[in-house]
Structure formats: structure tokens, C-alpha cells
Amino acid sequence: MTDSELVARVVEGDHEAFETVMRAHENRVFSVCLRIMGDRERALDATQETFLTVFRKAGQFKGEAALGTWIYRISVNTCYDQIRKAKRRGAEPLPDYLDPSDPAAEEEMESAAIRPEIQRALLDIPDEFRTAVVLCDIEGLAMAEVGRILGVPVGTVKSRVFRGRRMLANRLGNRTP
Amino acid sequence: MHRHDLDLIAAYASGDLDDETRAQELIATCDVCRSEYSLHTAVLSELTGLEQPLLTGAEKSSLHRDIWTELRAGAPSSPAAARRTAPLWYRWSAAAAGLFLVVGLLAVLTNRSADNGFESLGDDLTTNEPAAEDGAGRTSADAQGELDAGAVDTTAAAGSEEPLVPDGSPPSAGGEDASTYLASIEQFRESPPAPITSFSSAAVAEEAADCLEDAGLEGQRTIGEVDDDTPYLLVVPDDMPFEADSPITVVDSATCQVVHVDTPPE
Numbered sequence: 222m223t224d225s226e227l228v229a230r231v232v233e234g235d236h237e238a239f240e241t242v243m244r245a246h247e248n249r250v251f252s253v254c255l256r257i258m259g260d261r262e263r264a265l266d267a268t269q270e271t272f273l274t275v276f277r278k279a280g281q282f283k284g285e286a287a288l289g290t291w292i293y294r295i296s297v298n299t300c301y302d303q304i305r306k307a308k309r310r311g312a313e314p315l316p317d318y319l320d321p322s323d324p325a326a327e328e329e330m331e332s333a334a335i336r337p338e339i340q341r342a343l344l345d346i347p348d349e350f351r352t353a354v355v356l357c358d359i360e361g362l363a364m365a366e367v368g369r370i371l372g373v374p375v376g377t378v379k380s381r382v383f384r385g386r387r388m389l390a391n392r393l394g395n396r397t398p
Numbered sequence: 399m400h401r402h403d404l405d406l407i408a409a410y411a412s413g414d415l416d417d418e419t420r421a422q423e424l425i426a427t428c429d430v431c432r433s434e435y436s437l438h439t440a441v442l443s444e445l446t447g448l449e450q451p452l453l454t455g456a457e458k459s460s461l462h463r464d465i466w467t468e469l470r471a472g473a474p475s476s477p478a479a480a481r482r483t484a485p486l487w488y489r490w491s492a493a494a495a496g497l498f499l500v501v502g503l504l505a506v507l508t509n510r511s512a513d514n515g516f517e518s519l520g521d522d523l524t525t526n527e528p529a530a531e532d533g534a535g536r537t538s539a540d541a542q543g544e545l546d547a548g549a550v551d552t553t554a555a556a557g558s559e560e561p562l563v564p565d566g567s568p569p570s571a572g573g574e575d576a577s578t579y580l581a582s583i584e585q586f587r588e589s590p591p592a593p594i595t596s597f598s599s600a601a602v603a604e605e606a607a608d609c610l611e612d613a614g615l616e617g618q619r620t621i622g623e624v625d626d627d628t629p630y631l632l633v634v635p636d637d638m639p640f641e642a643d644s645p646i647t648v649v650d651s652a653t654c655q656v657v658h659v660d661t662p663p664e
Contacts, residue, residue, distance in 0.1 A: 243462065252450045265457060272465050277652055281605060302629070339444050357412075358445040364414070383408040386441040393441075
């Protein structure tokens, strides 16, 4: 079944079709949200909100891009939305697992599968650079696809990835003289 | 002295170059370029090949349960979607609700007939169980169709020209803070925007138009900038220039439902 056919079934009200969409994409969506948000609970919220939006906007999926690309786009926008809301509420403390003084956060660190200092550095760089690095370098997507996800030219993706890496390196102290 | 083509070096570190000759030359001969290469490879070594974090079984179950709970609690995706297709679970749950209503009415009528002397009606309904079931069966089938329409009507009403909150008080639509659009409305009234609306892309413009159609506001126009992240569309009638005292309709861009109609105090 093609992506368009599957989504058409979702629009028609096929419960199982939407379950299929969720099962096929939930881990990937969660992974991206976790890397961008840096916190498991927020990533779960963003994942839920992503699929709610997928359901609500299923009628707008034209099939021009792959379903995964379309869902990635929704998840990135959802994360941005939640980050903006958090900023409007004021600065929030680091999640416990990123707190260097909290040794009990070992399990949380392992679940993110990324070293805490890397995740801290990621959270410290601008959202658009972090997203580009997450999608290209961590999720392994081609720059062309990331461009489609973000709705920007490939050149812009490259610029964000390269600048994002430089910022990460500065924060990690990896820049050699 | 050559130009440090750092983006070329970065692309080389990413393995994105078809011809790596130039990059390799620069790295071999230029300290700055070599440093740039080390930077990117060091960062990439930390980021690539990581295990994908997975949802636990409990998290998946909870996620699916919460999503379906939210979808059942809220309106269908859009009035147009509801008109075309209500999800099967929605039709069946609506039909079940209709059946419950019919049975309840029958119970009331039965009691009333006993009390008020409409015994023939009550007897027919209460003594003839197969007829009652048939009646229920026929009625539930009819009810399903009607409830489909009813469900559609209900949903359509949500997206009709009638605002959800006639008194104009800001509702809590979709959990979004009403101050998000109230501040924009205040800004537009202080300084009415030019008639041209800015969309981030043609696709966004098309989506906004579809959303307005779903909300029963086809032909009206949005004001302000609209992109993929815009939570609310602010809409004004198209047949008049926007002025400080024009009515502004607020549409939730996720559900395409009217959540507020703003008219300035006289």
C-alpha cells in the first residue's frame, strides 16, 4: 500500500490505518523529539501532539513527499512550538538527567543514547542549528530530505549543519588551535 | 595565501563530496583547513552511529491510549472531514449513543403510558420484545444514518459562521493561550495592516484557504503573516477594507474551527 493510500484510509476513518501510521513512525518521531527537546517527558508530549496533528491534517497530505518526510516536518514544527511555549513561560531548569550533580540520572542518560555533555551542548545551540544537526548527523537523513522537511534550500541546511557542528565543538572544547 | 574553503572541508568530513581532491589538498597543506576537518570529524564521531532511543512498551501503550482519548474527546479533524467521513469508531459510538437515547425514550414513554393511560402504546412497546428489538434495530440503523448526519451537523455547527463563543469571551481552544491571538488583534486594531497577507509559501497559502473553507469562511481573508507554525488565523470579511473597528474572526489552524469573534466595544 502506498503512503497516499494509507493516508486516504486514515481520512476515511480507518482506525487500523492510523494505528499502522503510528507504529511505523513513532520511534523515529520520538527520537527526533528527544534529541531536539532534550527531555523524555517533553519528547513524549511532542510525539503525542505530532500524531494528533497528523490525524487532524491527514486530509492535507498530498503524497508529493514521502509520508515520513511529512511526519518529520510536523514533529519538528511541534517541537519548535513547544520550545516557544516554554520560552514564553520563562526559562525552565535543566532536566534532571542533564544536571551534572545528579548521579541518579544515569538511566535517563542511557535512554537518550547520547552523552549528557553532548545533549547539553546541543540544547545550548540555536534551535534551527540543533534541528539540522539532529536530522542530518544523528538521524542520518540526506541533506536534500532535511531541506524538504524544514522547507529550506539544501544550501541553508548545509550552512546550519556546519555552523551547528562548529558551535558544538566550541562548547565541547574540541576546537584545536 | 589561499581562501580557506571551510564549507568544502565540512562537506568532505561528511562524505558529501563527489570529488575529494581539492579538500584533501587543503587538509594536507593548510593548518586552518586541517583544524576544521578535525573539528567536524570529532563532532561527527560523537553524533553518528548512535542507537535510536526507543519508546518502551508502556510508553507506546500510553501514547496510543492518550491519542485516541484526545481524538474521541475533541471534534473530528475538520468539518469537511466530518462531512466526508466520520471515523468508524465515531459513527459506531454515535450510533450507540443514539440507541441509548432511543431506549431511554422508550423507557420514559412506557412509564408515561402506564401513568397517563397510553396503555396500548406502552403495551406494544413493553410486551412485544421482538418488536422492541426490531424497533431498536430499525431505529438504530436509522439513528446511525441520522447520527452520522447529526454528528456531521454538530461538527458543522462548530465550523459554521456561528462562533463557538457568541459572547466573544476568549475560549481555551486546543489548550493554546488566548493571549496569543488577542495580542495580535490589539496590534492590528492599533495599526491596521495593508490588505496583502504574507504567506511563507504557496502551500501554506493553499492550506490556509482550505482551513477557512472548512471553517465556513470561504472567500474571507487572513491578516498578518501566516506560516506552518501559525496557531491561529485571523480572518476579516473580504468585501470591505480592514479598519480598526472591523470584526475579526479567530480560527484555530489545527482544527480549522472558529474559536473567537472579536468586535471592538462601541
